[in-house]
Amino acid sequence: MLVDLDDLASRLPVALSPDDAGRVTVLLADAEEIVRDAFARVGRDFDAEAATSPWLDHAAKRVIRDMVAAAVLIGPSVGKSSVSSTTGAESDSEAYSSDTLKVTGFGRLILTAAHREELGLPVTALASGCFPSPWRWPERRLR
Numbered sequence: 001m002l003v004d005l006d007d008l009a010s011r012l013p014v015a016l017s018p019d020d021a022g023r024v025t026v027l028l029a030d031a032e033e034i035v036r037d038a039f040a041r042v043g044r045d046f047d048a049e050a051a052t053s054p055w056l057d058h059a060a061k062r063v064i065r066d067m068v069a070a071a072v073l074i075g076p077s078v079g080k081s082s083v084s085s086t087t088g089a090e091s092d093s094e095a096y097s098s099d100t101l102k103v104t105g106f107g108r109l110i111l112t113a114a115h116r117e118e119l120g121l122p123v124t125a126l127a128s129g130c131f132p133s134p135w136r137w138p139e140r141r142l143r
Contacts, residue, residue: 002057003028003064012069020072027071031064031109038111038121056120063115071109 005025009016016024039046050057082095113123 001028002032002061003068007061008065008068011065012072014073016072024068024072027068027109028064031067032060034067034109034111035060035063035119038116038119042122044121059118059120063111063118066115067109067111 005016005021005028008024008028009021036046039049046056046060050060082093084093085091116123
């Protein structure tokens, strides 16, 4: 494996419980598999390129650590954008947003466009949104 449990745990701001350690080991293997699959999908061999490009091995380690750290740290709160609590008459409130789903998902790792760019993979991003039709040109009719 490119990244081991101790390598990731030393960078996390919280200590991993023994239960989390087993899950993180599985997530590290999954993240490495996702990176290798992303290379295979565009017809490239990760191991061959990592042997000739020393930067690729380091970039892959950073991406794998980032993917797993997002799943571990955000995981229990994925989708939450704000949480409030009032002790008085016991009032709790949670608001959800889809912004965190771009970084990590419910029980899965996500290779983001930023990760793909760091690995030197093609980034295919399409415009999203609903926009009005453009004005016709010229704006007046010519006779």
